[in-house]
Amino acid sequence: MKKQVYLASNNIYSVYHDNKLINCRIKGKKLSTSLTYNPIVVGDFIEIELTDNNNALVLNRYDRNSYMIRYNPKRRCNQIICANMDILICVNAINKPYIMEGFLDNAICATVDCPIIFVFNKKDLNISEREKRIINLYKDLGYKTVLTSINDEDSITKLKDIIKDKTVTFVGPSGVGKSSLINKIIDKDLQEVSEVSNKSQKGRHTTVTSCLLEKDRFRIIDTPGVQTLLIASEDPEQIKYHFKEFDNLGCKFNNCNHINEKGCKVLEDLKNNKISETRYLSYITLYNDVVGRKKW
Numbered sequence: 001m002k003k004q005v006y007l008a009s010n011n012i013y014s015v016y017h018d019n020k021l022i023n024c025r026i027k028g029k030k031l032s033t034s035l036t037y038n039p040i041v042v043g044d045f046i047e048i049e050l051t052d053n054n055n056a057l058v059l060n061r062y063d064r065n066s067y068m069i070r071y072n073p074k075r076r077c078n079q080i081i082c083a084n085m086d087i088l089i090c091v092n093a094i095n096k097p098y099i100m101e102g103f104l105d106n107a108i109c110a111t112v113d114c115p116i117i118f119v120f121n122k123k124d125l126n127i128s129e130r131e132k133r134i135i136n137l138y139k140d141l142g143y144k145t146v147l148t149s150i151n152d153e154d155s156i157t158k159l160k161d162i163i164k165d166k167t168v169t170f171v172g173p174s175g176v177g178k179s180s181l182i183n184k185i186i187d188k189d190l191q192e193v194s195e196v197s198n199k200s201q202k203g204r205h206t207t208v209t210s211c212l213l214e215k216d217r218f219r220i221i222d223t224p225g226v227q228t229l230l231i232a233s234e235d236p237e238q239i240k241y242h243f244k245e246f247d248n249l250g251c252k253f254n255n256c257n258h259i260n261e262k263g264c265k266v267l268e269d270l271k272n273n274k275i276s277e278t279r280y281l282s283y284i285t286l287y288n289d290v291v292g293r294k295k296w
């Protein structure tokens with residue numbers, strides 16, 4: 001039987017069978033298809049075999065249509081966060097906590113084979129010039145951006161229109177309001193939410209495991225807040241292609257990495273303010289991250 005994973009925790013994967021959640025475990029120790037340490041994530045489709053009414057064995061995992069991936073520094077390997085979504089919704093708050101620019105760029109790099117949309121939540125709070133500039137930067141780059149507040153019905157309707165009839169994943173730092181938005185969209189008090197600390201302005205990591213929630217025309221994966229989203233280990237020479245404003249073909253040499261090469265079109269565009277300094281800085285940080293990691 002082919003099933004989709006709704007919850008994944010401690011190597012137990014929950015799927016719906018006969019309208020109830022049942023627990024699945026991997027048959028044997030490892031899935032042959034897995035290269036990351038977590039072989040199955042929420043959103044994955046798996047082939048299962050029932051062992052009784054409440055339990056099943058996982059026989060296989062189907063190929064993913066899309067996924068989100070990051071580097072896990074503790075385990076020193078890549079980690080898949082979620083799979084098979086139609087849209088990745090990167091949620092940030094315009095205030096409390098304020099936006100970490102690098103996070104947005106890392107989220108773009110982490111999203112494989114599906115579009116990313118930026119939601120800026122808590123628009124009822126004061127917005128600073130800095131936050132305005134950041135939002136406009138991503139809008140001008142061509143990313144869909146939506147400003148929301150759980151207290152503003154019109155903005156929730158706007159978000160609903162974008163995500164209905166699709167499977168979407170909400171990712172973002174802790175405390176930005178992912179679960180609050182989901183509660184607004186799906187059901188009043190489905191997901192636990194808690195206040196951002198006044199002192200540190202950080203969230204309290206209220207959501208601790210990812211889960212797929214559905215109601216009517218909405219299917220949303222809620223994920224725990226992530227403070228840093230390190231780029232997955234890949235060929236450092238590929239990172240430049242995640243930056244859509246980089247004129248990779250306009251460079252003198254087709255293997256240019258836009259770091260200190262003479263006649264580099266990207267460096268020229270940077271000098272002429274055609275490329276934002278913060279975006280370029282993000283690129284260099286990501287590039288050095290991956291190169292540095294390869295050394296040890």
Ligand SMILES: Nc1nc2c(ncn2[C@@H]2O[C@H](COP(=O)(O)OP(=O)(O)OP(=O)(O)O)[C@@H](O)[C@H]2O)c(=O)[nH]1
Pocket residue numbers: 121122123124125148149150151172173174175176177178179180181192193194195196203204205206207208223224225226
């Ligand atoms: N002012 C304001 N506060 C909001 C809004 N949305 C959420 N909050 C508050 O922000 C706090 C954090 O919300 P959560 O939904 O728990 O945030 P989260 O992103 O799910 O956090 P984690 O589960 O820790 O990743 C709560 O106190 C919410 O009431 C909003 O639109 N405006």
Ligand SMILES: [Mg+2]
Pocket residue numbers: 178179180191192193206207222223224225
């Ligand atoms: Mg949450």
Ligand SMILES: [Zn+2]
Pocket residue numbers: 251252256257258259261263264265266267
């Ligand atoms: Zn170049």
